[in-house]
Amino acid sequence: MLSMSDFASCGSYEECSATADWLRAHTQVRPRVGIVCGSGLGGLAEMLKDPQVFKYSDIPNFPRSTVHGHAGQLVFGTLKGKPCVCMQGRFHLYEGYPIQKITLPMRVFKLMGVETMIMTNAAGGLNQDYKVGDVMIIKDHINMPGFAGISPLAGPNDDRFGVRFPCMSDAYDRELRQLAHDVAAELGYSDFLQEGVYCVLGGPSFETIAECRMLHSLGADAVGMSTVHEVIVARHAGMRCFALSLISNRAVMDYDSQEKANHEEVLETGRLRAQQLEKMVSTIVARLDSDNNNSF
């Protein structure tokens, strides 16, 4: 159970520095790319060569993963020769953590030298053209908790991380999105590639039919319970972000439908698309320094 002082220090410069120092002392890897594995997508971490694995429970100030399909470990290693860190499991608002705790790893990664973040998630498809198994490049987001003042940047701003009022109109890097389109085309994945708007809700209940209809009419193509808070903190700290949603289920929009969203289907879709997602992410990482002026 967190005390009030724990809440105040969540995600502070001192807390993140202590964690980054501990990790630097325990690994020689100096990651330039960070990857977050979504529900059922932990296999991405297994792509890393010479992996060094830390259980979240052993890392100072890290929360624990509580969700099935999120292994709860940080993996350092190289991917296509590039030093990377991979979160095999992320944290969500509905797990009960303060929002600043959920996003603490982004600041730790920044302090360790990460420049580019690649986030993945499983999401429900609201867009009626989307099929289960489609991969959606996130081009923008709708931050529903943010409308209620629930933001990882609420509270005093620490200028050492970023500015008080960060811009979010460029949250999802245009060049990285183009690179992902090119890579998907080369790999023959264009048939199941989409690009759209991700909407985050607090969860953990899945949406009602009325909520799905509303989100769709607001312009959301997919709905989930993660990623956006991480992106906000990563962008605040000046890291480039690229994010993919695996459409793990279709949001139920019709009162006659017998479909019911469930976490087992979410994990199963992850298993079915795992290989292609891994190939796509590793090819993008391989190209980071050569295409599109992507600094590395």
Ligand SMILES: O=P(O)(O)O[C@H]1O[C@H](CO)[C@@H](O)[C@H]1O
């Ligand atoms: O966003 P990720 O972590 O992939 O997980 C998604 O899958 C879970 C629901 O099945 C929720 O946590 C939702 O956010």
Ligand SMILES: Nc1nc2[nH]cnc2c(=O)[nH]1
């Ligand atoms: N909120 C939400 N999160 C998801 N994660 C995977 N599928 C879904 C979904 O349908 N809704």
